[in-house]
Amino acid sequence: MKPLIHILGNGNVAQVLAVQLTNSGYSIQSVYARKKENANEIQTLTGAVVTDKISDIEKMQGIVFFALSDTATAEFCKRIKFKKDVLAVHTSGTLPDNLLAECSADYAVFYPFQSIHKTDEGNPFKGIPVGIYASKEESYQLLSNIAFSLSAEAFEITEKQRKVLHLSGVLSNNFTTFLINEAAQLLKINDLNPNLIAPLIKKTLNIPDFTKKQLPQTGPAIRNDKEIIREHLKLLEKDHNLSEVYEMLTKSIRLRIKDNSSQL
Amino acid sequence: MKPLIHILGNGNVAQVLAVQLTNSGYSIQSVYARKKENANEIQTLTGAVVTDKISDIEKMQGIVFFALSDTATAEFCKRIKFKKDVLAVHTSGTLPDNLLAECSADYAVFYPFQSIHKTDEGNPFKGIPVGIYASKEESYQLLSNIAFSLSAEAFEITEKQRKVLHLSGVLSNNFTTFLINEAAQLLKINDLNPNLIAPLIKKTLNIPDFTKKQLPQTGPAIRNDKEIIREHLKLLEKDHNLSEVYEMLTKSIRLRIKDNSSQL
Structure with a gap:
């Protein structure tokens, strides 16, 4: 019953x-x-x-x-x-x-x-x-x-695993939501259609089997393209909040490469 | 011809x-x-x-x-x-x-x-x-x-708009890719299947018409749930890189709420 x-x-x-x-x-x-x-x-x-x-x-x-x-x-x-x-x-x-x-x-x-x-x-x-x-x-x-x-x-x-799972949700969803909304807003205030980012997001965030691979990391941070990074920061200079986020995430992506290569 | x-x-x-x-x-x-x-x-x-x-x-x-x-x-x-x-x-x-x-x-x-x-x-x-x-x-x-x-x-x-568009791609794709991969990695090292995040990502990153609305922002940062934020930072205490990212993005989400409410 x-x-x-x-x-x-x-x-x-x-x-x-x-x-x-x-x-x-x-x-x-x-x-x-x-x-x-x-x-x-x-x-x-x-x-x-x-x-x-x-x-x-x-x-x-x-x-x-x-x-x-x-x-x-x-x-x-x-x-x-x-x-x-x-x-x-x-x-x-x-x-x-x-x-x-x-x-x-x-x-x-x-x-x-x-x-x-x-x-x-x-x-x-x-x-x-x-x-x-x-x-x-x-x-x-x-x-x-x-x-x-x-x-x-x-x-x-376990309790610890459940808390980690919850944290992984914040990283992969709440923070990504924030970044995507910020990107859309940036386009709006520059007189661009915010939907311009939609096809790119749909393609690159095509979720893989994470047990076998990760999402491919591209962009200026992974390439260490300092000139583009500098230029992006210049575009964000009036937005202290977002420029800090940009610098931090760029630094973090670079640090991860070093971490991973040191494990090789 | x-x-x-x-x-x-x-x-x-x-x-x-x-x-x-x-x-x-x-x-x-x-x-x-x-x-x-x-x-x-x-x-x-x-x-x-x-x-x-x-x-x-x-x-x-x-x-x-x-x-x-x-x-x-x-x-x-x-x-x-x-x-x-x-x-x-x-x-x-x-x-x-x-x-x-x-x-x-x-x-x-x-x-x-x-x-x-x-x-x-x-x-x-x-x-x-x-x-x-x-x-x-x-x-x-x-x-x-x-x-x-x-x-x-x-x-x-225009040249400026093109550079902004490129920047919006970094924010909405390169950075989100990084965060999603980090979340998957965090699950792995805690003996959880990294694919656990897949259904959540697929649902919450369901791209809207950005001219009409944004992605819904949820999570401890928007709720200002200090206890959960503190607990998440504790889980990340051995990972200085990721805990800095967590703090920065949480701070940024909170700052944005203040920005927006001050415009009301």
């Missing part, structure tokens, strides 16, 4: 998790939202009971997913004591493995490594990696089955 | 330009390579005569494309005087508009903004932007027609 499921939160992960679990045949018993009306959509889509009472959380049975901010997860856990046999699961990339030990004897982590939005079409869990830790082997199995039902790829992950 | 075309160089741009122009019905008269045998493939694919004599370059007639490194282009131009009616064209993102004025009365720039490789399948020019400058209106038309024949998107570009 499939376990009963409760979800704390009404954000992107909470809603998509509730909807996709419902689609996979799980029954979402209840959803906690700070304001009941914020969970109207989840209620309509899943038929779950919505509550805004913390006292109701303590009555929950089965699996309780914390799909809240890190701060809210930590706060809630301090105020709650779950019944026996409740599996308390957080979904954070950065909180400790044993954070929920405070509120439940059976605790776990279910970390979907993807940017998930209510507006996503289809099943956003499909094919994405979900890092799992559980304090008990049977709870690990239960969460693996849930990941499998969501068509996600479950794997065991 | 289509103009006769000569190409200086045997690298990626030289070969792809020669092949795609041939496919579009142009006749590649000759190709200059420092070593003749380096242009064997171009010769086979296009039927062009290959030369390694600089004296032959001066005899060329029609359009001469410089598909060489910036340094080689500048050096060659100093040593050559073209015949009257030769259109000398360089393909650099960074050299001046009038560089080839030294060797030809009629000079231009034809800058394909894409990473082009001999191994590319299909026509790598298809749909890509090509920035054009020409000293004469009729030469501009000639080069626009060539871009059109290659299925590229021609547009007029």
Whole structure:
């Protein structure tokens, strides 16, 4: 029999998790939202009971997913004591493995490594990696089955590895997003169509099998083309922020070459 | 009648330009390579005569494309005087508009903004932007027609704009490539499959219409989540290079929020 499921939160992960679990045949018993009306959509889509009472959380049975901010997860856990046999699961990339030990004897982590939005079409869990830790082997199995039902790829992950994975997301996504937006903005303020960068990005960021190769590194830094680097910095001289970023990343790319060659 | 075309160089741009122009019905008269045998493939694919004599370059007639490194282009131009009616064209993102004025009365720039490789399948020019400058209106038309024949998107570009466009390529491609490779490497050294980042990158770097919106900026920097930032820096403490990059980009993202909010 499939376990009963409760979800704390009404954000992107909470809603998509509730909807996709419902689609996979799980029954979402209840959803906690700070304001009941914020969970109207989840209620309509899943038929779950919505509550805004913390006292109701303590009555929950089965699996309780914390799909809240890190701060809210930590706060809630301090105020709650779950019944026996409740599996308390957080979904954070950065909180400790044993954070929920405070509120439940059976605790776990279910970390979907993807940017998930209510507006996503289809099943956003499909094919994405979900890092799992559980304090008990049977709870690990239960969460693996849930990941499998969501068509996600479950794997065991240590706390340190989960934090590294989260960090790799910041490097490869948040920072790259920033740089791409800056490039588009630079074109705009020079009366160029910002979409000019689109074909280049689409081609060069064509993700390879990283176990076999990396993305090819090209550009003035790797070639140590000092004249072009100087000229680029001149173009950015009025933008202290971006020129610092340019210098730093150029330096870092050059340092990496030295690191790698010293290992040969 | 289509103009006769000569190409200086045997690298990626030289070969792809020669092949795609041939496919579009142009006749590649000759190709200059420092070593003749380096242009064997171009010769086979296009039927062009290959030369390694600089004296032959001066005899060329029609359009001469410089598909060489910036340094080689500048050096060659100093040593050559073209015949009257030769259109000398360089393909650099960074050299001046009038560089080839030294060797030809009629000079231009034809800058394909894409990473082009001999191994590319299909026509790598298809749909890509090509920035054009020409000293004469009729030469501009000639080069626009060539871009059109290659299925590229021609547009007029000033020297400053071309340099900015090149810089935007470094920011949005070379630097992002670096960060993505670093993220993959970080996973590897922590015994995680580096392909774990692939689904996230594919989703978040889904290029929008930049005239209407940017990529959504998420992550600890935009949220000013100091605790996570501190923890990430701790994970990177043994990697001085990458921790500096992390700090710098986090600072830059935060500065941009302040810049933007001060403009409101």
